[in-house]
Structures are given as C-alpha cells and as structure tokens.
Amino acid sequence: RETYWNWIRVDLAKIGRSEETFRRVAKAILEKAPSSLSLNSIAKEFEIGTHKTAFEYLDIMEKLYIVKVLYHLDPNRLLASFRKNRKIHFMDPLFFDLFSDVCLRKIPEESVVLESVVASHLARRFEAFYWKNWREIDIIAKRKEELAGFEVKSREGADYSKMRIGKIGNVFCLGEELDRERNLLSLPLFLSLL
Template sequence: MPFFIGILNTEKYINIGILNTDMNLQTLMDMNPWWREKELIEKDYDIEKWKEKKHSWIPKILNEINLKPFALHILLGPRQAGKTTAVKLLIREQLKLRDPKSIFYFNCEALADYKELIDVIETYLEFKADSDIKHALIILDEITLAREWPRAIKFLIDRGKLKNDVVLLTGSSSIAVKGEGELFPGRRGRGKDFILWPLSFRQWLKVLEPNLYKKISPIKNFNELKKKATSAIIWLDKLNKALIKYMTYGGFPLGIDAINGNKEEAKQAYLSWIKTAVLKADRDDLIARQIFKAILERMPSALSWEGIAKQIEIKSPKTVSAYVNLFKTMFALIVLYNVDISKKTIKFGKSKKMHLIDPLLLELLE
C-alpha cells in the first residue's frame, strides 16, 4: 500500500496560506516547517545540533552546487560525514533568497519502494502548482533506502515533471556500490556528483586552529613548494602538535566532537558503518577485516592483489580486487594507481598504493 493515500483537498486552507489537507501533505509539512515560517529552520534538529557544536563548519561543496534548473545532483559520502546537516545548511541559506514553499526536503528512510517515492514527489508537485511556485529545490535525503528508487526519478524526469526544478539526492555509498548513479544518461541536465569527505588536515586547521591556518599559505603548484614551505617552518612546532591531534581524532564530524567528548562513541559509530556496508554488499566481514589488516601492515608501500591474497584465507586476487573496490565505493579507502608519466596513462596491472580516507579509521581497523 502506498505511503501516501488520497489527493490534495484544495478547498481547505489555514491562515498561513498553506493547503490544509489529508495526512499526506501534513507529513510533508512536518518535514518542511519553513513553509509556515522560514525562521523555523533554526529549530530544525540538525541545525540546532550544528549550532551547539564547539567546532562547526559549512562544507565548501555547497557553494559548488548549481541551483539553476534543470539539474539532478547526487551528494555521496560515507555515513556520519554530515550529508544531512549539509543539505539543511543549504536550505538555511536558500531561505534567505527564495519562497520557502519552493524548497522541499524529504527523508526517505520510511519509504519502502519507488512507488511510495513517486507518491511523495507528486504530492509536493501538486502543492507546488497550487502555491504558484515555478521553480523548486527538491532534496531527497537517504534516497537509497527506498527500493528501486531510480525508477521513480526516471519516471518523473521522462514525463517532464521535474524540468523546472533542481533535484538533489543524497545517499550513502550504496549508490556507488550498485552503480545506480550512472542510471540517468542524458537526464542529469546541469547536475553533477559531489562527495562529502572528512576534513583534510588543512581544512581541519581552518576549523580548529583558525589563527594557525591563516599563517600557512596554500601551495598551488610545485613552483611555490620551496618558498612557502620555508616560510611555514617557523610554525613547525605548532603544526606538529595539531597534526598529532588530527591523526588521533581525524576529520569526521563525530571524531572532531570527540576531542572534547567520547572518542569510543565515535569509533563505534564508524565501525558500525563499515560492517553494515560490507554485509549489505553480501560480503564476508571476516575476509574484509583480513584484507584491511593486510593493507594496513604494508601501507604506504605499493601492493598487488596477489600480494594481499597471500595474507588472507581466500587466496584469490579477484576476491581481493572485489573487496577493495567495495572499500573504495563506500568511501573508506582510496587507491592510487601506477602512472606512466611519459604516456600519461594508468598502469592498472601494476602494484598500487592504498590509503584510508581518515586517520580515525587507522585505529578502528588495525
């Protein structure tokens, strides 16, 4: 049975000018309180948590999202990287610039499948039309939790129902694992893929040590390396202390929170993310741990699939390759391939280097 039942009741109104209808639109209104008063975004759970943090920041990728229709954007990233908070911050900024009813947010966690997702979007589109909204920003959070979700998006795009809108989908690594983000050929418009990574050391400095950050000039090319590195050496002692803290807590939001709180809680949250992603991909948790261990023992040396296979119970390079590809698509690991500089080509068959995306994962997986 669809999650939303019935049609809009256009005869009922409430004093703030929003249609007062059956449970379907009321559910959407509950997730979009700024339709009533745009100031209510400040009472949003994620925004309040963000404001309460000792160290908070606005992800710079929000400035890179093209909000001119039509666009189908996909925001990816590991769990607990702050994707939901990021889109709420985007909403907060856009409320200063546009009609609040033109911003639609929906968390898809409670949806069973693509049929219910279609019902949700079409309910909003009816409300949008009745509110005389021409262009909308539609944000569908954790969309991968609805089974066969690409069918809903393709169905609505192919019928021209989203042609005047910007659609932003967020999801965990499962979009990348299943390749679902590639199922919209010719349907993305101005849309792009974005990845929300944990903070790099330099980004971490900007948030936690802003005065030190301002003293360290960014190096834009190799020609600047010697000059700027030399000028930064007077801050080496402070940089080393900051780096030790960064290597201890990492750049994930929960890791940064743990600097003044419970590090064990952060570790368990990210360990749960890795285990869940492995099991959802129908892979063996024990083999995954063996492969991670083999990589960590040799990191940062170059590795081959054959070399890793010798250290685990399943002596199959193909199995190792499949697991490492999973780790890449769940954003736990990056692989640096051997490059032939003279030919400007990648040597996929050669040994490659692998690195975890965040220092906190080193402690989790060792």
C-alpha cells in the first residue's frame, strides 16, 4: 500500500497538485460508491472548492488509471450525458484498501467492490456507461450500436430476461446464481470470460 501511495504522491508533486484535495476526492468516491455523483456535490460536501477542481482531480485519477468514470447514457439516442451525475469506480480492488487506509475510512461493502470490478473489466473491452431513471442499470457496455446492461446483485427470484430499456438489447444480473432463462450469470464465470 505504502508503495502505491508514494507513487501517487510523487505524481501529484510532479504536476503541482494538492495531496489533500486528492485525498478528499478519493474519500468522496469511497463514501458514495456506487451511487452516481455530481461534481458540485463532491466539491460542496467534501470542501474541495469548485466543481472545476473536482473535475480536474477526477481527470487526474482517470489518467493515472485509478478510477473509471461512467457517464449516464441515453439508451434511445445512444449519447452520453456529460452534465448528468456520473458513477466513479476504482479500477482495482487494491485502491479500496489503499484509500480506506489513507482517508481513514472503512472499506465499502463487498457488493460495492464487486460492481467496481465488473465496471473496470467491462471498460477495458467496451465503452462503459450507466443508466438511471425509474430503474437503474449499473453498467452498460456499448460496442458500435449494440448495448448490453449489467446489474451486479444477487436477488433471489429476479428475472432480467424481459427487461428492455431503449436500445439496450439484454440486461444481465451478475451474482452467485446461473440461470440463462432469467439472464442470471455467475459473476466469477462472467469475469473469467472477459
């Protein structure tokens, strides 16, 4: 952990950015994940200054491959909404451990970490987004004009086979069960196939 934190601190020093502000943005992600966040709420709630500063530090985190930002996707027009809230996922479970230590916060529940693992894996192979309106789809994978939605949950009795939102062809639930008729996929099996 210490090695990674020192690596980040050196990079921040090289570009003249504040370690404390970086910590506050990391704390916001730890405390709010997997909920969607606005830049204004990060800036206000975590006393960062302005939404521009929050954006700048998120951009730095993304360029350092620490986080992946998922933007809201309009499932009918296939356009990302950059003004809407965004979901922010750590790219590696190690970062939950590192930043919980650095920010003196507890590691989020396993379901939060699992959603980030799935989001980061899908983002490596596809364009990744999320959708939320009257329901939510944790992660939307897009390749050209094709969309697939993924929910990271284990709800007994959930049936995702008939769920259709806009041009999203299928929505799959990733969890412990495997039931192809209800679009339930085993999470370990799914990740091993990516």
